[in-house]
Amino acid sequence: MTERDPTDKPAVTQDMIALFDDYTHLSLDRRKFMDNLAKMAGSMTAAVTVAGLMASNAQAQGLVPETDERLLIEDVTYPGADGDMKGYLVTPKTSGPFGTVVVIHENRGLNAHIKDVARRVALEGFVALAPDFLSDQGGTPANEDDARALFGTLTPADVTADGVASMAYLKTLPSANGKVAAMGFCWGGGTVNALAVAAPDLAAGVAYYGAQPPAADVPKIKARLLLHYGGLDERVNAGIPAFETALKAAGTDYELFVYEGANHAFNNDTSSARYDKAAADLAWSRTVALFKETLA
Structure with a gap:
């Protein structure tokens, strides 16, 4: 044997x-x-x-090292809806002004992977801000289980208000051109959808496998939407039909893609079991194209 x-x-x-x-x-x-x-x-x-x-590996190296000399990287503090927000701000060192992107984390908080995504966004020619939505809870803890538990203490209204505050902060930066988009993953994808409902000045929203907003709120969305879903993600995908019906009825400018054979969290390259490089690369190219169209 x-x-x-x-x-x-x-x-x-x-x-x-x-x-x-x-x-x-x-x-x-x-x-x-x-x-x-x-x-x-x-x-x-x-x-x-x-x-x-x-599980994701919070210590993963990422695709863009923090030592990349093309980027200015800062840990920042700015006014949130109710208290200070902490964030990870990445700015290209080339001449601006730049369009700006709020990068919203999963339900693991602001970890190494999301900071890497922010660096990738900045290398595409945008100012990227990755807020820590657990700032009021003392910030994202190192342990993922501890981080996930803290998300149960957040209220949707407060989260959306902190998203709006993050947009407002980006508009104050001298390197920014005043146009703001948002992208988010999982919990962050749902937050992007909620932010699109609440913020008529959001230029574009990119939601990766995020929970859909109530159909009644969809007519409030003025941003262009790009919606990425994994074909095997039955839990999240159950909300697609009602969402798409509402988007069409409201005349919302949107694109929706389902990546067949891909799981929830297919973009997270630190989770080897769920990462799908082909789907992630295609979704990324579509995302960057939208930002270049809406943030110039």
Whole structure:
């Protein structure tokens, strides 16, 4: 009998990914999640490995190093809706003024991956601000489970108000041209949709696999929308039909793409089990094209 190499990584199945999605967005019961994952993986040891493959790695290097000499990177503090907001501000060192983009994190908070996304946005020729929406809770903790738990303390109205405040801050920057877009992922994607409803001066909103706003609020949206969804993301995709019906009825300028075979969080390159490079690259190219059209 051939023994399994202990260094081999266990296979991550779609059922495991669905269980992880339930854990990270609905139940937040880690013990139950790990027990069920162990049954799927065959042992608790294998379950720990699989969980690591699906979770994002906050220490990931990223695609653009913080030492990139083409960028000016600052940790900033600015007025939020009710208290100070912390943020990660990245500005191209070329001559401006530049269009600006609010980069809104997942329900893991402002981590290394989202800072890397902000640097990528800046290299495309925009000022990028990645706010920490957990600022009022003391900022994003290092532990992802601790960060996710804090999101339950946030109210949608306060989150949207802090998004509007982040837009206002970007308009005050001397390097900015006054035009603001927003992009967000997962929880941040839903926040982008809510911000588009609340902020008629938002030029463009790009929501990656984000929760949809109520249909009754869609007519308030004035921004151009770009909506990215993973084809395997049944939980989020269930809201697409009603959202698209409302967008069409309101005459909203939008594009919606479903990337077949891609999971929720397909853009997150620190999660090896869910990252889909082909889908992420295509979505990114579409996103940058929209920013160049709306923020010039």
